[in-house]
Amino acid sequence: MRRVVLVDDHALFRAGVRSELEGRVEVIGEAGTVGEAVALIASAQPDVVLLDVHMPDGGGVEVVRRCPDTCFLALSVSDAPEDVIAIIRAGARGYVTKTIDAERLADAIERVAEGDAVFSPRLAGFVLDAFRGETRAEASELDQLTPREQEVLRLIARGYLYKEVAHNLGISAKTVEAHVASVLRKLQLTNRHELSRWAMEQGLD
Amino acid sequence: MSGTMAIAAHRIPVIDDDRRKLAGVCAGIARRLGIDVRVVRIAFIVLTLAGGIGVALYGLAYLAMTSTGALHDPAEVLRDAGLSWREGLGAALVVAALAVAVGLPWRVVLPIGAGAGTAMVMWRSGLLGTRRGRVGASLMVVGAVLIASALPTLSGLQSFAFAVVVVLGGSVLLFGPWWLGMARALTAERTARIRAQERAEVAAHLHDSVLQTLALIQRRASDPAEVAQLARRQERDLRAWLNADATAAAATLHGALVRAATEIEEQHGVEVEVVCVGDRALDDDTAALAAAAREAIVNAAKFAGAERIDVYAEASDERAEVFVRDRGAGFDVDAVPADRRGVRESIVGRMERHGGHAHVRSTPGEGTEVELSL
Numbered sequence: 001m002r003r004v005v006l007v008d009d010h011a012l013f014r015a016g017v018r019s020e021l022e023g024r025v026e027v028i029g030e031a032g033t034v035g036e037a038v039a040l041i042a043s044a045q046p047d048v049v050l051l052d053v054h055m056p057d058g059g060g061v062e063v064v065r066r067c068p069d070t071c072f073l074a075l076s077v078s079d080a081p082e083d084v085i086a087i088i089r090a091g092a093r094g095y096v097t098k099t100i101d102a103e104r105l106a107d108a109i110e111r112v113a114e115g116d117a118v119f120s121p122r123l124a125g126f127v128l129d130a131f132r133g134e135t136r137a138e139a140s141e142l143d144q145l146t147p148r149e150q151e152v153l154r155l156i157a158r159g160y161l162y163k164e165v166a167h168n169l170g171i172s173a174k175t176v177e178a179h180v181a182s183v184l185r186k187l188q189l190t191n192r193h194e195l196s197r198w199a200m201e202q203g204l205d
Numbered sequence: 206m207s208g209t210m211a212i213a214a215h216r217i218p219v220i221d222d223d224r225r226k227l228a229g230v231c232a233g234i235a236r237r238l239g240i241d242v243r244v245v246r247i248a249f250i251v252l253t254l255a256g257g258i259g260v261a262l263y264g265l266a267y268l269a270m271t272s273t274g275a276l277h278d279p280a281e282v283l284r285d286a287g288l289s290w291r292e293g294l295g296a297a298l299v300v301a302a303l304a305v306a307v308g309l310p311w312r313v314v315l316p317i318g319a320g321a322g323t324a325m326v327m328w329r330s331g332l333l334g335t336r337r338g339r340v341g342a343s344l345m346v347v348g349a350v351l352i353a354s355a356l357p358t359l360s361g362l363q364s365f366a367f368a369v370v371v372v373l374g375g376s377v378l379l380f381g382p383w384w385l386g387m388a389r390a391l392t393a394e395r396t397a398r399i400r401a402q403e404r405a406e407v408a409a410h411l412h413d414s415v416l417q418t419l420a421l422i423q424r425r426a427s428d429p430a431e432v433a434q435l436a437r438r439q440e441r442d443l444r445a446w447l448n449a450d451a452t453a454a455a456a457t458l459h460g461a462l463v464r465a466a467t468e469i470e471e472q473h474g475v476e477v478e479v480v481c482v483g484d485r486a487l488d489d490d491t492a493a494l495a496a497a498a499r500e501a502i503v504n505a506a507k508f509a510g511a512e513r514i515d516v517y518a519e520a521s522d523e524r525a526e527v528f529v530r531d532r533g534a535g536f537d538v539d540a541v542p543a544d545r546r547g548v549r550e551s552i553v554g555r556m557e558r559h560g561g562h563a564h565v566r567s568t569p570g571e572g573t574e575v576e577l578s579l
Binding site for chain 1: 437440444478481482483512519530574
């Protein structure tokens, strides 16, 4: 089972997630502040950290920054693109909303632990939106999505699971994962105006 | 006000009267920055040697910095001056009379009298307690003398202007700190007031919405489905409010879909997630598209038995597409009788009348997806 650390400033929410995930993953620790989280992650070396975006003292973004080489799955009540994009750009491997059910959450944890990216339909929508519109001819490869990547994201935004995306496009699930990983990389590295603006509104970049 | 001044004093260096060489500017800056006063002094000296800019900076800093001494409120000072105008006039007359008595000409008597009167007023108004006050008051007296000597002739416009500048300098010295403090206090006050208003607004909203819902949830604790629905509805409502979400109110395809989703969530107790890329204003065609999508969501909510419905829309000026997907029961599309109005009329027919298409894909046991395009 995957060894998971929960980071959220609401103890009640941590307790809820812990009980939901019982038997699906092994929760090896909980932290309620940025400082606690950094210390715990350093000592416990979890496979995946479930991370709340909104916390005092810099929030989830600060934890991601201070713990490189850790696998983060962001968990938030926020639907605001600034929040979602900010945590992804800081280095989280995926983003899901807090209303996600236990099975999907466990699946997402497994996925990021294996090195894949986890995109909720909403995140896929944000990304498509951000990469829309005119791109200058000299724009780097990082600043635009390939047609295939767009197709993959569009299907994820429509609520398709990775294997359904693969089936629909007639490609393998591994290829879908590769496309999503590539989108994640672009998302983190691109200078596209919308994305840097969203990140900047959160005091990043 | 005293609290505000304390805050302002934290940000802006305070004139240091104890360690001053000149006016205490360097010492004040050094204390504020926590560095050696000599460093600051050397910096000012270097800047002064470099074209004299140091002097100008020193003067500006002196005017901007708050003195540890008392701040003079012009209104109070004027009132005090008003109370002491008789003394001022008295002093002016006595000195002028003396000047006349010793045989001085009028053009000298007038300035001497004005200076004496101003000096008396300055002294009576208690401005001489600080070095700053004394300098300012001296400038006022000099200014009064200069104005009085320029007045009778009205010839020396230049000397008159110079006198005015001197008086202005005196006023700035006397009242500058008070004025700055007042401006800072006003800003702080306005900020505080805005904050209080926002707080009241938040409190009112939470009271009407979240607290009501929490009360309802406590009373319906025995019905998990309803509790979940109440919580979900409240969440959506609060989120819209927090984000000042104009989306739901907008006359666009996105807005229409969000409104439909909210309504159906409330009626059927399912979760409807709307993701929209791009957007387009509502016209006859897009309104029909939204209505058809709404019908598809209702069908999914009623018949699929899924907990969650994904709605994805993509719109630009040329194209608009909506996908409604559930992971519910699904059905055999070919087996649906041709006369079943729901899908035929309100979805397929409606789209075709507006030059669009509707396509339904469904597999029993795996769910349904309705694709609508314009």
